[in-house]
Amino acid sequence: MQDPWTIDTFHITLRLVLALLLGGVIGFERERSSRAAGLRTHILVCLGSTLVMLLSMYGFADFARLDNVRLDPARLAAQVISGIGFLGAGTILYTGKSITGLTTAASLWVVAAMGLAIGAGFYYAAGLACFFALISLFVLNLVEKRYMHHRKVRSLKLEAADIPSLLGRVTQLLGSKGCDIQKLSVEEAPVDADEAARILITLSVRLSKGAKVSEMIEELLRLEGVRSVSLD
Known part of the structure; x- marks a missing residue:
C-alpha cells in the first residue's frame, strides 16, 4: 500500500x-x-x-x-x-x-x-x-x-459655450433617442481671460436598446455651441 x-x-x-x-x-x-x-x-x-x-x-x-x-x-x-x-x-x-x-x-x-x-x-x-x-x-x-451593455448607465460629457437654451436642446435630443437621463450637472469650465465663457455638462444616461452611439454624438456636436462630446 x-x-x-x-x-x-x-x-x-x-x-x-x-x-x-x-x-x-x-x-x-x-x-x-x-x-x-x-x-x-x-x-x-x-x-x-x-x-x-x-x-x-x-x-x-x-x-x-x-x-x-x-x-x-x-x-x-x-x-x-x-x-x-x-x-x-x-x-x-x-x-x-x-x-x-x-x-x-x-x-x-x-x-x-x-x-x-x-x-x-x-x-x-x-x-x-x-x-x-x-x-x-x-x-x-x-x-x-x-x-445588456446598452442598459448600463453611461457618463456623457459635453463642453460647450455658455448660451441660453443649450441644456434644453441637449436633453431634448437625448430624449428623442430614447435615452433615460439619470443625473445631470453643469459647471463652469476654466477659460483664459480673453476667451468666451464655457460650461461642462455631465449627464448619467441609460441608452436605449439599439441606440447608435456614433450618430447620437454627431448630432450633439452639430448643436450650436457644443465643442466636444465624450461618452464613457
Whole structure:
C-alpha cells in the first residue's frame, strides 16, 4: 500500500504543469481584455497555491511518522484562501463613478482554488472549474455586451459655450433617442481671460436598446455651441 504522505516526482511535475496550463488559460482571457491581472499573474497564483497544497500534504512526511504528531493538510490551504484577498483587492479600482476589477479579482480567487485542487490531486474538479470559469469570463461577457451593455448607465460629457437654451436642446435630443437621463450637472469650465465663457455638462444616461452611439454624438456636436462630446 502506498504511503499517503509521500508523492513521486512525476506527480509533482504533473500537478505543477497542469496548474501552469489551467491558470494560463484563464490569465490569457484576462490579458486579452487588458485587465490589471493578466497571463503571468494568474499563472503565478495558480502555481503558488498548487505548491502550497503540495507542501501542506507532502512536505512534512518525516513528521507524519511520529506517534505524537498529527498533520492537518487543510491548514496551509486555508491561508491561501485568506491571503488571496489582498492580491485581489489590488486589482479593484474605484474611479469615482464606477468600480472596475471585480471580475478579475474573482478570477484570481478561482485560480487560487484551482491550484489547491490540483495540488490535492483533484484534476477533474480543477479542469471543470477552469471550463466553467472560461464560460463565465468569455462567453457570458459576449452575451452581456450584446444584450445588456446598452442598459448600463453611461457618463456623457459635453463642453460647450455658455448660451441660453443649450441644456434644453441637449436633453431634448437625448430624449428623442430614447435615452433615460439619470443625473445631470453643469459647471463652469476654466477659460483664459480673453476667451468666451464655457460650461461642462455631465449627464448619467441609460441608452436605449439599439441606440447608435456614433450618430447620437454627431448630432450633439452639430448643436450650436457644443465643442466636444465624450461618452464613457
